[in-house]
Amino acid sequence: MPELPEVETVRRTLLPHLVGQMITGVEVLRSTQLKNVSPEVLKEKLTGKEIRDVGRRGKYLLIYLSQGEVLVVHLRMTGRLLFYAEGHEVTPHTRLLIELIPPAELHLHDVRSFAMVFLLPKAEECSLPGIAALGPEPLSADFTPAGLAAALARHRSPIKNILLGQRVVAGLGNIYVDEALFRAGINPLRSANSLTAAEVGRLFQAIRTVLADALGSGGTSIRDYVNGHGVPGAFQQKLAVYGRKGHPCRRCGTTLVGERIGGRSTVYCPLCQPNSAKSVK
DNA sequence: AGTCAAACCTGGGCGC
DNA sequence: TGCGCCCAGGTTTGAC
Numbered sequence: 001m002p003e004l005p006e007v008e009t010v011r012r013t014l015l016p017h018l019v020g021q022m023i024t025g026v027e028v029l030r031s032t033q034l035k036n037v038s039p040e041v042l043k044e045k046l047t048g049k050e051i052r053d054v055g056r057r058g059k060y061l062l063i064y065l066s067q068g069e070v071l072v073v074h075l076r077m078t079g080r081l082l083f084y085a086e087g088h089e090v091t092p093h094t095r096l097l098i099e100l101i102p103p104a105e106l107h108l109h110d111v112r113s114f115a116m117v118f119l120l121p122k123a124e125e126c127s128l129p130g131i132a133a134l135g136p137e138p139l140s141a142d143f144t145p146a147g148l149a150a151a152l153a154r155h156r157s158p159i160k161n162i163l164l165g166q167r168v169v170a171g172l173g174n175i176y177v178d179e180a181l182f183r184a185g186i187n188p189l190r191s192a193n194s195l196t197a198a199e200v201g202r203l204f205q206a207i208r209t210v211l212a213d214a215l216g217s218g219g220t221s222i223r224d225y226v227n228g229h230g231v232p233g234a235f236q237q238k239l240a241v242y243g244r245k246g247h248p249c250r251r252c253g254t255t256l257v258g259e260r261i262g263g264r265s266t267v268y269c270p271l272c273q274p275n276s277a278k279s280v281k
Numbered sequence: 282a283g284t285c286a287a288a289c290c291t292g293g294g295c296g297c
Numbered sequence: 298t299g300c301g302c303c304c305a306g307g308t309t310t311g312a313c
Contacts, residue, residue, distance in 0.1 A: 001306065032289095059307075076307050078291080093291095112290045114307075130308070157284065164307085174306065223293090223305075263286070264306065 002075045003059060004138065004171030005214035006225050006233065010081055011056045013228035017083045018051045018063070018106065025099035030113060033095050037119040045069060045119060046098065058134045058170035062125060070125045072118040073108065078224040079115030082107045111224065134170040138207050143169060145204045152192040152200060159195065159203075160188035161262035168192075169207065174264050175220055175242045180206040181268065182241045187275040188266050189259075213238070241267040 002010070023046045028039035037045075049069070055062040061081065063071040073081060082088075087103040096108035096117060108115060118128060126132060135151065136142035151168040152159070162168055163177045172180070181188050183206035186199055195203065214220055219233030222243065226232050236243075240250050245258030249269040258267050 003307090074307080076290095077305075110290095111292070112305095114290060116308085155283080161284085166308085265304085 001077055001173055001175060001222060002079065002219070002225050003173035003176050005176070005211055005217075005235070006219035006227075007056055007059050007061060007075065007171075008215055009219045009227045009233065010075075011054050011061060013231075014081065014083055014106075015054045017085070017104070017228070018054055018100075021051045021100040021104065023047055023049050023051070023065075023098055023100060024102060027090075027097040027099070028095075029090065029097065030095040033108070033110065033113060033115055033117050035116045035118050037117075042117075042119055046071070051100075057126075057131055057137070058166060059173070060128075060131055064122065068122045070120050070122050072116075072120060072125060072128060072131075074116045074130070075110070076112075076114035076116065078111040080107075080109040080224065080226055080230075081228060082109055082226075082230055083228050134166055135168045136170065138169050138171055138211055143204075143208075145201050148204050149195075149197065149200045152195055155192040156194075157192060158189045158261055159186060159192045160264070160266055162192040163207075164262060164264065171211070172207065174266075175222075175239070176207075176210055176214065178242045178267055179210045179240055182206075182273060183210055185272055187273040188261055188268050189275055241269065243267070 026043040026046045028042060031039050034042060049065040049067060051063060052066055053064040059074060061073045084105045087105050088107060093109050093111045094107050095110050098106040100106060155162045160177055163172050184202040186203060214235040217233055217235035218227060219225060220235040221232035222236055241256055244256050245267045247256055249256055249272060252271050254269055254271040256267050257270050258265060
């Protein structure tokens with residue numbers, strides 16, 4: 001489940017291998033993953049272009065090409081973007097293959113075919129609906145406690161849903177929302193606009209530290225995630241609550257509880273994250 | 282406008 | 298051993 005730390009790790013592992021590479025061919029193995037372009041047009045527009053940069057916005061990867069176009073990739077649940085220096089056989093789940101200066105290849109591998117691929121002019125990449133609606137990058141200076149407080153004040157849904165929504169802050173998914181709320185000592189069912197200034201401050205710090213820590217571990221590999229070289233991350237060993245329902249809280253020993261919030265599995269500590277605005281401590 | 286649930290997909294784990 | 302069921306979840310879409 002690639003969230004910001006995983007997508008950023010993919011970006012960092014791919015960047016040194018892709019920049020300066022010439023695309024010599026494209027093979028589309030499942031065209032339904034192409035969202036705004038046909039296989040024929042993708043081939044025509046990519047072939048002969050050079051990769052200039054690899055960026056990221058939220059969970060979107062942005063592969064900038066010569067002559068002003070951008071290949072936008074969202075890995076969703078099970079997508080993997082893999083660089084092979086020597087070429088590699090196509091697997092049953094290879095969805096897109098980009099041939100680089102032979103024999104190198106870039107493969108989009110995606111068991112569940114949820115990943116999305118777009119091709120856009122560089123000037124329009126930020127107008128892609130999924131990107132245009134994104135909140136600030138949590139590890140950038142655009143993300144501030146005051147901005148977070150103002151954004152949360154506009155919503156009365158559970159804080160868990162709001163953080164998953166991408167509009168208040170970009171890049172968090174189910175894993176890091178649960179982890180950040182645990183670190184901040186905030187119950188996931190709390191109404192977003194009920195958080196005190198102190199709680200918003202703790203949440204702000206928790207979001208930043210959990211993402212930075214996960215990035216430092218190369219991301220979290222529960223099932224499918226691997227970086228651009230096929231190497232899994234290590235942060236799953238440090239998770240405090242996600243996937244630990246029924247296990248003891250690492251801080252207080254209380255049994256962690258699981259619940260469905262906003263249609264998503266949610267795990268939290270009933271003692272460290274009490275469901276009451278008053279019980280700040 | 283804000284909120285919510287369904288849809289998209291497939292493999293793994295489970296109970297029987 | 299094998300079948301069927303449920304679950305994982307990011308984003309879009311449509312309904313309320």
